[in-house]
Amino acid sequence: MGLLEGKKLLITGALDEKSIAWKVAERSFEEGAQIVLTNAPAALRFGKVKELAEKITAPIIPADATNLDDIHNLIEKTMEHFGGPFDGFLHSIGMSPNIRKKREYTNLNYDFYIKTLDISAISLHKMLQVCWEKDALAEWASVIALSYIAAQRVFPKYGDMADAKALLESIVRNFGYWYGKRKKVRINAVSQSPTYTTAGSSVPGFDAFFNYADKMSPLGNADADECANFCVALFSDLTKKITMHTIYHDGGFHATGVSVEIMTEFETKNE
Ligand SMILES: NC(=O)c1ccc[n+]([C@@H]2O[C@H](COP(=O)([O-])OP(=O)(O)OC[C@H]3O[C@@H](n4cnc5c(N)ncnc54)[C@H](O)[C@@H]3O)[C@@H](O)[C@H]2O)c1
Numbered sequence: 200m201g202l203l204e205g206k207k208l209l210i211t212g213a214l215d216e217k218s219i220a221w222k223v224a225e226r227s228f229e230e231g232a233q234i235v236l237t238n239a240p241a242a243l244r245f246g247k248v249k250e251l252a253e254k255i256t257a258p259i260i261p262a263d264a265t266n267l268d269d270i271h272n273l274i275e276k277t278m279e280h281f282g283g284p285f286d287g288f289l290h291s292i293g294m295s296p297n298i299r300k301k302r303e304y305t306n307l308n309y310d311f312y313i314k315t316l317d318i319s320a321i322s323l324h325k326m327l328q329v330c331w332e333k334d335a336l337a338e339w340a341s342v343i344a345l346s347y348i349a350a351q352r353v354f355p356k357y358g359d360m361a362d363a364k365a366l367l368e369s370i371v372r373n374f375g376y377w378y379g380k381r382k383k384v385r386i387n388a389v390s391q392s393p394t395y396t397t398a399g400s401s402v403p404g405f406d407a408f409f410n411y412a413d414k415m416s417p418l419g420n421a422d423a424d425e426c427a428n429f430c431v432a433l434f435s436d437l438t439k440k441i442t443m444h445t446i447y448h449d450g451g452f453h454a455t456g457v458s459v460e461i462m463t464e465f466e467t468k469n470e
Contacts, residue, residue, distance in 0.1 A: 206434060208287055210235070211237050211238065213246075228254075270325050285340065302358070304358050337382075343430050351365075376443065387442060416455065420452075
């Protein structure tokens with residue numbers, strides 16, 4: 200459809216073909232965008248980002264999203280590549296060392312906790328602040344961060360990532376205000392259904408998360424391809440006045456109290 204014809208976008212977080220960011224990069228390219236890819240140096244060694252980069256003729260600029268020097272370099276090189284300010288970025292970065300080490304919410308390691316918040320939420324602030332300092336985003340640029348409904352409701356096995364997502368969504372609102380005033384830049388969080396990816400599947404009990412959400416959602420879970428389509432819409436000029444939102448891309452899960460399918464599983468008589 201050419202929805203992103205002429206747009207210049209920076210995409211973080213594509214690790215392999217299951218990554219949500221991978222699909223967003225592919226779909227944005229199909230819609231006419233020029234892309235720069237970035238990921239943490241370790242992910243570039245182990246992941247398949249080069250494969251994607253060749254497919255969509257995008258340069259890869261390594262950056263640890265917690266490291267300010269790396270982010271300065273990333274934003275500078277991205278501007279150099281595009282020849283000036285660009286039209287937005289996707290923040291698709293999440294990792295919890297506590298979850299990796301199987302530490303539940305009541306038994307957090309606090310160094311890990313700070314790492315979780317830094318990687319999964321504060322990195323969005325760092326990227327935005329560096330863009331702000333360098334005036335790197337064009338007017339009406341669109342910034343998207345990926346979130347999960349554990350920011351609003353309790354999903355016990357999601358651990359400290361729930362706090363990271365709550366912080367991420369707060370940064371979306373607060374920076375959305377400042378950048379909207381200054382440059383008409385819009386910033387939104389897309390709260391996505393459980394999706395089979397490296398980060399997703401690392402959450403304990405992920406199959407249960409996935410199946411429960413699928414049975415609760417009137418439209419069923421949204422997959423990564425559908426998420427990519429939605430991100431294209433948010434990057435496009437058709438959504439210019441949407442900002443500072445958490446938008447649920449979850450087949451209606453967020454608004455459903457209980458579904459008939461779930462009720463039938465609990466139909467045993469109590470007397
Ligand atoms: N998969 C799901 O069920 C689901 C649901 C809702 C939201 N999300 C969110 O979507 C986003 C993308 O995750 P995904 O599911 O595509 O998994 P993924 O594992 O493919 O992507 C996560 C990415 O974060 C990157 N990353 C980790 N630490 C980093 C660092 N220090 N610097 C730079 N990059 C770093 C990884 O290299 C990886 O590419 C995350 O924010 C995740 O929380 C995922």
